[in-house]
Amino acid sequence: xxxxxxxxxxxxxxxxxxxxxxxxxxxxxxxxILEERSDNTFSFKEGTLYPVLHKxxxxxxxxxxxxESDGRxxxxxxxxxxxxxxxxxxxxxxxxxxxxxxxxxxxxxxAIA
Amino acid sequence: MPSPKRQESSSTRESIKKVVxxxxxxxxxxxxxxxxxGHIEDSVLFLQEEEGLSQQEAEKAALERMGDPxxxxxxxNRQHNPVLGYIxxxxxxxxxxxxVIVVLQFIPVLLLSGWTILFEHPIRDIPKEAYVRHVxxxxxxxxxxxxxxxxxxVQTKDGTLHVLYSSYNLSFSGLHGWSFNNLGELxxxxxxxxxxxxxxxxxxxxxxxxxxxxxxxFDKEKLIxxxxxxxxxxxxxxxxxKVAYND
Numbered sequence: 001x002x003x004x005x006x007x008x009x010x011x012x013x014x015x016x017x018x019x020x021x022x023x024x025x026x027x028x029x030x031x032x033i034l035e036e037r038s039d040n041t042f043s044f045k046e047g048t049l050y051p052v053l054h055k056x057x058x059x060x061x062x063x064x065x066x067x068e069s070d071g072r073x074x075x076x077x078x079x080x081x082x083x084x085x086x087x088x089x090x091x092x093x094x095x096x097x098x099x100x101x102x103x104x105x106x107x108x109x110x111a112i113a
Numbered sequence: 114m115p116s117p118k119r120q121e122s123s124s125t126r127e128s129i130k131k132v133v134x135x136x137x138x139x140x141x142x143x144x145x146x147x148x149x150x151g152h153i154e155d156s157v158l159f160l161q162e163e164e165g166l167s168q169q170e171a172e173k174a175a176l177e178r179m180g181d182p183x184x185x186x187x188x189x190n191r192q193h194n195p196v197l198g199y200i201x202x203x204x205x206x207x208x209x210x211x212x213v214i215v216v217l218q219f220i221p222v223l224l225l226s227g228w229t230i231l232f233e234h235p236i237r238d239i240p241k242e243a244y245v246r247h248v249x250x251x252x253x254x255x256x257x258x259x260x261x262x263x264x265x266x267v268q269t270k271d272g273t274l275h276v277l278y279s280s281y282n283l284s285f286s287g288l289h290g291w292s293f294n295n296l297g298e299l300x301x302x303x304x305x306x307x308x309x310x311x312x313x314x315x316x317x318x319x320x321x322x323x324x325x326x327x328x329x330x331f332d333k334e335k336l337i338x339x340x341x342x343x344x345x346x347x348x349x350x351x352x353x354x355k356v357a358y359n360d
Contacts (some may be wrong), residue, residue, distance in 0.1 A: 045178065
């Protein structure tokens with residue numbers, strides 16, 4: 001089941017920051033990894049990734065640099081110290097949020113706690 | 114993987130143009146164009162190789178996956194604020210220009226200082242044969258940030274007493290290349306005051322200079338430099354030694 005949701009949605013910074021915490025990526029690479037890791041659960045228009053990346057960069061959570069790979073100059077994104085802090089905060093928030101949602105709908109709380 | 118060469122078809126180019134048209138901060142447009150073009154190119158290649166689509170089909174699908182160019186452009190424009198962008202852009206240009214101006218300003222002074230250190234020795238203006246007495250007091254005078262070292266005192270046959278010094282400034286005001294080397298009042302041991310009629314000095318951070326007193330009596334044995342003004346003072350006594358010969 002694919003969840004069709006604009007990438008501007010609330011959990012996107014969390015996904016991007018956690019992805020960039022493990023490795024530096026360029027835009028298309030991020031799309032591929034997200035598809036792979038989420039088993040294509042998230043389907044969104046790929047172009048909407050860039051406004052989010054540029055927003056995170058403006059906020060200082062990530063930084064971009066150019067590097068050549070496969071014979072082409074690509075814009076890579078890397079997480080900053082500020083971004084790592086933000087990620088921890090967003091993770092904690094997400095956990096509180098999903099815990100609460102699960103409690104309300106009577107789901108298996110232990111599964112995510 | 115074949116090394117991809119950037120070949121944008123007109124439909125790709127058109128949708129990218131549509132996106133960047135929405136971005137009002139023009140200096141950022143190029144980077145956005147490059148980034149999106151790279152993405153579409155990767156996507157087209159992937160669709161051709163993995164899903165066996167033709168070039169045309171792949172491109173159509175890749176653009177479809179990108180989404181609505183206007184929507185993306187509007188969202189990007191929000192992140193590329195023209196007001197802040199231009200302020201940042203021009204302040205950077207101004208900053209670079211200021212740095213260049215400052216550096217250019219200092220170049221003559223630095224060159225002059227280098228020239229002075231290497232080549233300027235006012236003592237060489239005085240012919241050695243004319244010396245009747247010569248001392249090297251090596252006295253350091255400290256006045257505020259300025260340091261003046263009296264290196265030589267030379268009297269010549271014609272009676273002129275030359276005071277030679279080097280000086281530098283501990284503060285950056287010296288970078289302006291302007292300096293005033295105040296040696297204070299020049300006296301002999303009996304309190305007679307002399308005026309320096311001539312002299313020369315180089316410009317720069319490090320300078321060497323000469324002050325000359327005409328007709329300094331040969332029988333005086335000391336030169337005293339004294340300065341006392343606004344609570345800052347120094348007094349340096351320089352024994353001049355005996356006159357070697359006087360004809």
